[in-house]
Amino acid sequence: MAMLHIVNKSPFERVAFESCLNHASAGDSILMIEDAAVGAVKNTRFSESIEAALKDKSVYVLSGDLAARGLSEDRIITGVTAVDYAGFVDLTVDNDTTQSWL
Amino acid sequence: MKYTLMINEGPYQHQSSDTALQFARAALEKGHEIYRVFFYHDGVNNGTRLSAPPQDDRQIQKEWSELAKQHDLDLVICIAAAQRRGLMDADEAKRQGMDADNIIEGFRISGLGQLIEGGIQADRTLVFGD
Numbered sequence: 001m002a003m004l005h006i007v008n009k010s011p012f013e014r015v016a017f018e019s020c021l022n023h024a025s026a027g028d029s030i031l032m033i034e035d036a037a038v039g040a041v042k043n044t045r046f047s048e049s050i051e052a053a054l055k056d057k058s059v060y061v062l063s064g065d066l067a068a069r070g071l072s073e074d075r076i077i078t079g080v081t082a083v084d085y086a087g088f089v090d091l092t093v094d095n096d097t098t099q100s101w102l
Numbered sequence: 103m104k105y106t107l108m109i110n111e112g113p114y115q116h117q118s119s120d121t122a123l124q125f126a127r128a129a130l131e132k133g134h135e136i137y138r139v140f141f142y143h144d145g146v147n148n149g150t151r152l153s154a155p156p157q158d159d160r161q162i163q164k165e166w167s168e169l170a171k172q173h174d175l176d177l178v179i180c181i182a183a184a185q186r187r188g189l190m191d192a193d194e195a196k197r198q199g200m201d202a203d204n205i206i207e208g209f210r211i212s213g214l215g216q217l218i219e220g221g222i223q224a225d226r227t228l229v230f231g232d
Contacts, residue, residue: 006228008118034117064124065117085128092226093103093134100229102110 002027004095008034008102011046016101021049026056029095031088037065040076047077054079062088104137105129106220110231112144113162118230119148123165125228130173138176138220139166141209145231146184149177151206163206170208177209178216 005024011017017032017039024030030053032039039046040061050059054077063082066073073082083091092098107126111118126136141148153163170177179189188204191211195203205211221227 008121033121085124086132088125089129089132089134092105092228098226098228100231102229102231 001096002029002094004028004091004098005030006098006100007032007036007039008100010035011039011049012044017046018049020099020101021053024053024057029058029060029091031060031062031083031091033062033065033088035065035069037061037069037071040066040080040082041071042075042077050077050080060087060091103129103226104135104224106137106217106224106227107139108217108227108229108231109139109141109145109148110143110229112147113153114147115144116232118232119145119162120160122228122230123162123169125230126169126175130169136173136175137224138178138216140178140180140217140220141183142180142214142217143183143231144187146179146187146189149179149184149189149206149209150204152204167206167208175208178220179205179209179211180217181211181213184211 005020007017007020009016059080060083061080063084107122109119109122113119148163148166190200190203191205192203
C-alpha cells in the first residue's frame with residue numbers, strides 16, 4: 001500500500017515535513033506543495049534529509065508553488081521531480097492512500 | 103476515480119482553498135469525479151456570497167460556486183462551524199431568528215456525517231488546510 005504524503009509547510013518553519021520523512025515508508029511518494037516547496041531547494045540545511053529519502057521514496061514538488069516563491073526548477077535537488085496540478089492528480093491515483101501533513 | 107475533498111481553511115488565511123480549487127479543476131479535467139467537497143472550520147468562509155473583495159482580486163467563493171454549477175458538484179458546509187461563523191442558508195436563518203442568509207449558490211449546509219459518507223463513497227479523500 002503506497003501512500004502519497006502531502007506536505008504544505010516549510011521545513012524551516014515547522015516540524016511537519018521532518019515528521020513526514022520519519023514516518024514515510026519505502027515506496028511511498030512525498031509531494032511538497034504551498035510553503036513546503038522551499039524544501040525542494042538544494043544546498044540547504046534540510047536538503048540532506050530529502051536526499052536520504054530519495055533512496056527508497058519518490059519526492060515531488062508542485063511547480064506552480066515553486067514558481068510563486070521565485071524559485072526556478074534548476075535550483076531543486078537532483079532526483080526531486082516538479083509536477084503541475086495534473087501531475088498532482090496522477091500521484092493521488094498512483095498511490096493507494098493520501099496523508100496531508102497539516 | 104472518485105474524490106472527496108475536505109477544506110479546513112478560510113479564503114484569507116493561507117493558500118489551501120486555492121490549492122483545493124485547482125486540484126478539483128485538474129481532477130475534473132482528467133475525467134475524475136469530485137463526489138463531495140466538505141468545508142469545515144474556517145473553511146466555511148469559502149461559502150459566503152457577501153464577500154466583496156476588490157474587482158481585480160481573486161473571487162474564490164464565486165469560483166467555487168461557478169465550478170459547482172459547471173460540474174454539478176456537491177459543496178457542503180459544516181453546520182456547527184457555519185453557525186459559529188455567521189454562515190446561514192434561508193432555513194437556518196429562519197430557525198435561528200436571523201434577518202438574513204448569506205450562502206452562495208452551489209453550497210449547502212449539512213453535518214459531519216456528510217464528510218464520513220463522502221470518505222466512504224470516494225476512492226480518495228484529500229485534506230487541504232493550514
